[in-house]
Amino acid sequence: VVNNLEVKPKPNTAEAHFIDSAGNPVGTALLTEESGGVRFHFSLNNLPAGTHGIHVHEKGDCTKPDFKSAGKHFNPDAKQHGAQNPKGFHAGDLGNIEVGSDGTADAEVTAPQLTLKASDHSLIRPGGTAIIIHAGRDDQKSDPSGNSGNPIACGVIDKAAFTHSAIHTTQ
Ligand code: ZN
Ligand code: ZN
Numbered sequence: 001v002v003n004n005l006e007v008k009p010k011p012n013t014a015e016a017h018f019i020d021s022a023g024n025p026v027g028t029a030l031l032t033e034e035s036g037g038v039r040f041h042f043s044l045n046n047l048p049a050g051t052h053g054i055h056v057h058e059k060g061d062c063t064k065p066d067f068k069s070a071g072k073h074f075n076p077d078a079k080q081h082g083a084q085n086p087k088g089f090h091a092g093d094l095g096n097i098e099v100g101s102d103g104t105a106d107a108e109v110t111a112p113q114l115t116l117k118a119s120d121h122s123l124i125r126p127g128g129t130a131i132i133i134h135a136g137r138d139d140q141k142s143d144p145s146g147n148s149g150n151p152i153a154c155g156v157i158d159k160a161a162f163t164h165s166a167i168h169t170t171q
Contacts, residue, residue, distance in 0.1 A: 014116055014123065016131050016155030018044065021065035026153050027105075029131055031123070037112035038123065042097060044105040044133075044153075052099060053138025053148025056092030056114065060128015062154035070130040070154055072144060076120045077113070082140040091121055092129070093146075096138050116159070129157045 012033035018026045027044035042054075057070035073081060074092030082088045083095065091113040099105045115122050123129045133153040138146035 012116060014157050014159045016157045018131070018133065018153045018155035019062060019064060020046070020153050021067070021151075023064050029155060029157075031116065031157065033116045034110065037110050038114040038116060039108060039110045040094065040131075042105055042107050042109075044097070044099065046103050047099045047105070047133065047153065048135070049099050049101045049103060051096050051137040052152070053134040053136065053146050054094045054097045055090070055132055055134075055138075055145070056094065056111070056123065056157070057130050057132050057154075058092070058127075060130050060156045060158075062130050062156055064154075067130075067132055067151040067154040070132055070151070074114075074123070074129055080143040082138070082142065082146055084139075084141040085143065087143075088141070093138075093140070094131075095140060097133065123157045124159050131155050131157060 014031040016029040020026045026046045030041045032039045056074040058074045059071040061069035063069035073090040075090040079090055080087040081090055094109050097105050097107055116124055132151045135149035135152050138148040
């Protein structure tokens with residue numbers, strides 16, 4: 001049963017609110033803990049059309065404009081980048097997302113090596129984690145970031161997202 005009036009976050013979910021390099025809101029990710037990993041549901045807007053690499057980075061800090069504050073890809077297993085890399089992949093590698101000519105994307109991906117529960121693979125940890133969308137396509141093999149170009153959007157992963165979303169949407 002879907003209840004649109006539900007405002008209390010479930011314990012097995014998290015959320016990220018993306019901003020672009022100018023600080024404008026460009027959509028959200030809803031994260032859900034499942035038996036096969038963490039499912040990400042992306043609802044994005046006002047982004048450049050095309051294919052963009054998308055990854056979980058190791059720090060929960062989206063300081064515009066370059067988002068370097070988010071650090072490297074989340075990589076608790078000390079692997080190399082990309083699903084097609086024989087020494088891969090980073091737990092935070094989410095592949096690519098396709099943005100339509102209208103600047104929007106609605107897509108889901110499940111990351112099998114991530115969790116929201118307490119673990120060295122948890123997205124909820126001291127210092128946090130963030131999701132970054134890059135300017136270009138991720139080739140899914142070039143270490144360390146798939147030749148995907150500069151970050152163009154960033155969102156901190158937040159367990160208490162429903163509390164903070166009011167802040168993000170009224171700024
Ligand atoms: Zn990245
Ligand atoms: Zn990576």
